[in-house]
Amino acid sequence: MSDPTAPEAILEAHGVTAGYVRDLPVLHDVSVRVARQRVTVLIGPNGAGKSTLIKAVAGQVTVFAGTVTHEGTDLTRLRPDRLAAHGIAIVPQTDNVFRNLTVRQNLALASRGTGAAARLAAVFDRSPVLADKRHTKAGALSGGQRQVLAVAMALAKAPRLILMDEPSAGLSPKAAAEVLAMVRRLTAEGVSILLVEQNVKLALQMADHVYILAEGRNQVDGPAAALRGDRIVADIYLGGKRIAAA
């Protein structure tokens, strides 16, 4: 069901089998394609392997078989600390900021390298709330502010692709909608997104393309617009309710 008219791929995971223990892989032959400047969302029940796929791409989980290519470069079994050098940033679901560092120190760490000062300044220009709290320890921020900081840390690397693991988790509905709207806006700035989202309704509203995983395998994928009205998807994930486009 892949859309042949979709823009060129920035990331392709092909036939990925991965997990924490070799004899017990979490992912089985999973393939995902992330189009440039688009939001691609992974949905599925708990234990489907969504977060594991993000971690496999980021080099945090061992890939036993299959390939991961980014902009044509093979990144299978990438060393996690080399991720940023390839223009990829990751926003983990939890513990995604350094609580004992201040907001500024978190961002300074994330933006190391050439042009760090300019990127740091740009982040503060973009997020006044972070600028106001630059000397506050990240552990003292609210959940929503921490999530904004986590996304800002990703942006401070000037990435071309951001991997996000449930950025709305634990947030109020309003804060979750704001974070996801911010994610949506990033594509206009040239960033591509691969995102895990538990809130299927929100995911289908904000995604360009959706992959549904279950039990570590590909189930269904397609343009979000098509899946929004899909009866089977609605029955399984939305309690029978189809949803309107955003």
Place this chain on the structure above:
Amino acid sequence: MIQNLLDGVLTGSFLSLGAIGLTLVMHILRFANFSHAELLSIGAYAALVFDRLFEALLPVFAAAFAPLTLTGALVLALLVSMVATGASAVLIDILVFRRIRENGRELSMVFASFGMALVVRNLIGLVFGLHSQLYSPDIAFATVLSFDPLILVKPDQLFVFVAALAIMAVLHLVLTRTTFGFALRAVAENPALAQANGVNLRAMITAVWLIAGALAAAAGVFYGLSHQITPVMGRDLVLPIFAATIVGGIGSVNGALLGGFIVGIATNLSLVILPAGYTPAVPFLMILAVLLVRPNGLFGEARE
């Protein structure tokens, strides 16, 4: 009693240096390194070797900075010893701890550190002999700060105090003002997230051993300046240094600094009421008290 307090502060200065290195290792590598105090011995003996070498090669550095017994050769030897001890710590990690760590055996690392301590201690005894040694044969006369009550302090002790504080200040600046320091603290808090932010974990671990080794060398030399150098100095210092780390809270550099002074002062003050033979038990009692009352120490944070 004021004399005991002063001695405690001076003792605290080298205990703090040792404790800061230990707390960094314990926090970042997540194991209790019982061989850490042996790095003080390595540092003290390395400085002794380089001191003699520099005195022979560069006689101009052999003169003492009066009223200290400290010579230019020993200052140079201290700097070289800090590098050499840091390198020794890295080497021990490569040969022993890294292999065990990569197999994920935290408890094995603790036992390995016990073994490593015995190996280092006995090797030093084998090479340098079991007798105690001094950096300088000159007698350092104490300066009388007060006659009533009588308060004495040696110029070398004051130097040790000031130099230790200066080293701690530099470390504090590195940890709080540089991206290298942020990276080090980030690895301590969340290694996976640090890696995702481009921090090379293996390089950071090497840096931690270098820093811990260098600080231990400084502590060892400072101990040697105010006491004597013996192959068992590591054995004698391991408990006070662990006590300082636990009192301050594992992972907290500021805690280790304060912990060193608290343990140093408490141990010396105990001489007022206890026979000298019982003072080695004081750090042990402090560890017990802290673990019972405030398990995370003064500044430590609970961790999973």
